[in-house]
Each structure stands twice: as C-alpha cells, then as structure tokens.
Amino acid sequence: MLNSLPFLLAGLAASPDYQVRTLPNGLTVLVVEDHALPLVTVEIGVRNGSMTEPPEFNGLSHLYEHMFFKGNRVLPNQEAFLGKTRELGMVFNGSTETEEVNYYFTTTSDKLTPSLSMMRDSIESPLFDPEELRREQQVVIGEIDRDDADPFYHFGHELDLAMWKFPSFKDPLGNRATVAGSTVEMMRLIQHRYYIPNNSILAIAGDVQPESAFRLAEELLGAWPRGPDPFLEHPIVDEPPLERSQVVVVLQPVQSVALGFQWHGPSAQGEQLPDTYAADLLSAIVGQAGSRFQRDLVDSGACVRADFSWETQAHVGPIAYGLEAAPDRVDACVEAALRELPRLADGEAYTDEEMRNGATQLEVRKALEREATSAFAHLLTFFWATTGLPYYDGYLDQLRAVRREQIGAFLKRYVLGPGEGVGPRPPFVFGALISPELSASAHLDTAHFERLLGLEPQKTPPPPSKKRRAR
Numbered sequence: 268m269l270n271s272l273p274f275l276l277a278g279l280a281a282s283p284d285y286q287v288r289t290l291p292n293g294l295t296v297l298v299v300e301d302h303a304l305p306l307v308t309v310e311i312g313v314r315n316g317s318m319t320e321p322p323e324f325n326g327l328s329h330l331y332e333h334m335f336f337k338g339n340r341v342l343p344n345q346e347a348f349l350g351k352t353r354e355l356g357m358v359f360n361g362s363t364e365t366e367e368v369n370y371y372f373t374t375t376s377d378k379l380t381p382s383l384s385m386m387r388d389s390i391e392s393p394l395f396d397p398e399e400l401r402r403e404q405q406v407v408i409g410e411i412d413r414d415d416a417d418p419f420y421h422f423g424h425e426l427d428l429a430m431w432k433f434p435s436f437k438d439p440l441g442n443r444a445t446v447a448g449s450t451v452e453m454m455r456l457i458q459h460r461y462y463i464p465n466n467s468i469l470a471i472a473g474d475v476q477p478e479s480a481f482r483l484a485e486e487l488l489g490a491w492p493r494g495p496d497p498f499l500e501h502p503i504v505d506e507p508p509l510e511r512s513q514v515v516v517v518l519q520p521v522q523s524v525a526l527g528f529q530w531h532g533p534s535a536q537g538e539q540l541p542d543t544y545a546a547d548l549l550s551a552i553v554g555q556a557g558s559r560f561q562r563d564l565v566d567s568g569a570c571v572r573a574d575f576s577w578e579t580q581a582h583v584g585p586i587a588y589g590l591e592a593a594p595d596r597v598d599a600c601v602e603a604a605l606r607e608l609p610r611l612a613d614g615e616a617y618t619d620e621e622m623r624n625g626a627t628q629l630e631v632r633k634a635l636e637r638e639a640t641s642a643f644a645h646l647l648t649f650f651w652a653t654t655g656l657p658y659y660d661g662y663l664d665q666l667r668a669v670r671r672e673q674i675g676a677f678l679k680r681y682v683l684g685p686g687e688g689v690g691p692r693p694p695f696v697f698g699a700l701i702s703p704e705l706s707a708s709a710h711l712d713t714a715h716f717e718r719l720l721g722l723e724p725q726k727t728p729p730p731p732s733k734k735r736r737a738r
C-alpha cells in the first residue's frame with residue numbers, strides 16, 4: 268500500500284480544488300466547494316504584516332488584527348459585533364504573520380449572506396473607537412508580556428536581532444512601546460494603505476455553489492474602492508546578507524541546552540524558487556524517525572533533538588538547524604552537527620528510500636491540509652499572499668522533480684559554501700539557550716562557542732543576554 272500511495276496522491280497536483288476570479292476592483296475571490304458538512308468559512312487575507320513595519324510601526328498590524336473585530340458603520344461597538352456573532356453562531360478569529368494578516372468567520376452555510384455582509388462591513392468601515400483602541404492595546408501588550416516570560420521566546424528574539432539588519436520587519440508580535448503609543452491615525456494609515464481590494468483575497472469555503480458565491484461576492488464587495496499598489500510607493504525593504512558569523516548566548520532558567528544555527532535562506536520568488544523545493548524535501552528527509560541523520564545525531568547520544576528547516580517566505584526565508592543537548596554533551600552535539608552538514612550536501616547522510624519517503628510525507632501532509640475546509644482556506648490565503656497560488660498548485664510536481672544534486676547545491680549555496688578553497692562559507696548566527704549556572708560552571712560563554720566553531724573572536728563581545736533588548 269505504501270508503494271502505491273504517491274500514485275494515489277498524484278491527482279492532488281493535477282487540478283486545484285478551488286476556483287479563482289478577480290473582480291473589477293481588483294479583489295481576488297477564491298471559492299472552495301465542499302458539501303461534506305453544512306458549514307461555510309468566509310475569510311479575508313491581506314498582504315500586510317511585520318514585513319511592512321519599520322520600528323515606529325512594529326506591532327501595529329497585530330493591533331489592527333485585534334481592532335478588526337470591533338465596531339464598524341453597521342455594528343457600532345464590540346458589544347454589537349459580538350452579539351451578531353452569537354446570532355449567526357460564528358466561530359471567528361484572525362492571525363498576523365510576517366507577510367499576511369487574515370480574518371475568518373465560520374458558521375452554517377445558510378448564514379453565508381449575513382456573514383459575508385459582516386465581513387464587508389468590518390473590512391471596509393472600521394470605526395477605530397479610541398476607547399476600544401486603548402483596551403485592545405492592553406490586550407496586545409499582554410500577549411507580548413506572556414511571550415516575554417517564555418525563555419524560548421527570548422532565544423528566538425535574540426537570534427532575530429542578530430540575523431536581520433531590520434528586525435522589526437520579521438517580528439509580527441511587535442514592540443510593547445510602539446503598541447502602547449499607537450493612535451487612531453496610525454490605524455487609518457494602515458487601513459488606507461493596505462486594506463484595499465487589490466491587495467486582498469476573499470475566500471469562501473464549504474457548502475456553497477461556486478457561481479452563487481462569486482455573484483454574492485461581487486454584489487457585496489464589488490463596490491469596495493480599490494487603491495494604489497502599496498508596494499510601489501512603499502516597497503518591502505531588502506534585507507542585506509549577513510556580514511559575518513556570530514554567536515549569541517542567552518541566559519534563561521532552562522534545564523537542557525537549546526542550540527541552533529541560522530542562515531539567510533531562499534526567497535519564494537524569482538530565480539531562488541527551485542531552492543525552496545530542495546529545502547522542504549531536505550527537512551522532510553532528516554525529520555524521519557530512524558533516518559541516518561537522526562541516528563547520527565540523536566540515537567548516537569550526541570544530541571537530544573536535531574532538525575533542519577526552511578520557513579516559507581517571499582522575502583528571505585530563514586534556514587534553521589535546531590539542536591538540543593544534555594548539559595554535559597553540548598560540545599559533542601555541536602561537533603556532531605557540524606560533521607553532518609557536508610554529509611547531507613554530498614548525499615551520504617540519507618538514502619534513496621529516505622528521499623522517497625520524505626516526498627511521500629509531504630504529499631500526505633498536503634492531502635491532510637485539505638481535510639478541514641476552513642483550514643484549507645487559511646492555507647490558500649497564506650500562499651496567495653506570500654508565494655502566489657501557482658506556487659502552491661505546482662508544489663508536488665516540483666517536489667517530485669528534486670534530485671540529490673539539487674539538495675547538495677542548496678546546502679552549498681546557503682549553508683556550506685561552494686567547497687574547500689573555492690569561496691567563503693556563508694555567514695550564520697549560532698545561538699545557545701543555557702542556564703546562568705551551567706554557563707558559569709562549564710564556561711559555556713560566547714568565547715567558548717567561537718572557539719568551538721572556529722570563528723574570530725568579536726572585538727567587544729556583548730554580555731550574554733538576560734532579557735529582551737529595546738529596539
């Protein structure tokens with residue numbers, strides 16, 4: 268049965284399970300027809316998020332997401348908004364990512380028209396009542412405070428500060444002071460710049476007839492006025508390459524030691540597109556339990572955990588080589604991880620069978636993503652905003668075409684460099700999350716890891732970070 272699974276799934280790449288049209292005002296409308304349950308999801312995705320945020324705006328896309336579920340021209344305050352959701356039996360939510368913000372309502376399919384009307388009113392005519400804004404500022408600040416209490420948030424945040432010249436563009440959570448100082452005028456600026464039909468997608472997914480859904484979308488949102496392309500006047504900032512490798516040590520009350528390498532990876536656009544498929548397949552290969560990679564790094568006792576991943580982003584997706592080590596095996600884990608990289612590049616660290624299994628796992632994952640229609644809508648709006656839907660549609664065909672030498676080329680281009688004596692190794696950021704007691708007793712400080720990695724010592728090494736730095 269396993270051998271036939273790729274053939275059973277091959278039809279996933281043949282034709283998408285959705286239909287797309289563009290209204291005259293530029294709004295992309297996507298319909299997923301699924302009559303399994305009498306439910307429908309109405310979702311708006313917007314090309315917005317932290318990628319649009321200089322430091323003085325960092326966190327305001329996140330705050331705007333919260334303000335979306337407040338008063339508008341029809342429902343004058345949050346109490347009226349929540350009353351309407353109860354009347355329609357809605358489940359609703361939103362999320363803010365680096366390159367997309369989305370909002371959705373899910374309810375029974377007989378409530379499609381009032382649900383879509385409610386989405387229209389929320390997207391076109393938010394009131395941004397000052398009192399509601401003040402309340403929601405505290406809610407978002409509370410989210411920031413909760414993350415601030417998590418040692419692993421500090422670890423990721425400090426790595427990001429070292430990874431990016433413009434870290435606010437990679438931080439969708441946001442900055443506490445910026446959120447606290449936000450104004451109604453700032454919310455209006457975001458609305459008029461990004462919340463326009465030609466920068467948005469409407470997904471209608473579930474127990475619907477496509478033609479009726481398209482007609483209803485045009486009837487209710489066809490008059491939403493289009494605006495100028497926000498990325499012509501305000502283009503996404505180009506993140507420059509890392510200038511040098513560096514070590515970041517973060518001291519937090521943890522029991523084991525989290526370690527990690529990060530590199531600037533490919534962007535899911537243009538000439539770097541082929542590298543993204545190789546990156547995803549490599550992640551699936553090394554993630555298999557019992558793979559050579561896992562045997563070399565985890566089953567050997569060198570590390571407690573090891574994984575390799577690339578994050579799908581249109582603007583420099585990061586590559587992460589994540590590790591976890593027992594307190595007395597830190598150096599052994601790092602050394603084993605370094606030895607494994609060239610073996611991955613030349614194909615010694617995985618078998619042909621593991622390569623086929625990795626591709627099959629990604630095919631199964633893509634099939635599972637379609638199982639819940641509401642989740643499928645979230646996925647499609649994400650890909651529309653980041654890579655474009657053709658990337659998603661052709662994903663499995665491109666994945667199946669990846670060859671061993673392409674994985675090696677990906678690693679040499681972004682991680683290892685072209686080879687001994689041929690050119691420099693791409694710079695990276697190495698991080699260690701460690702308790703203050705272990706760092707002091709075992710001398711696991713910045714200088715130690717620089718020696719272990721063969722890096723030139725920093726001229727003025729910063730002290731290990733204990734808390735979040737202000738930007």
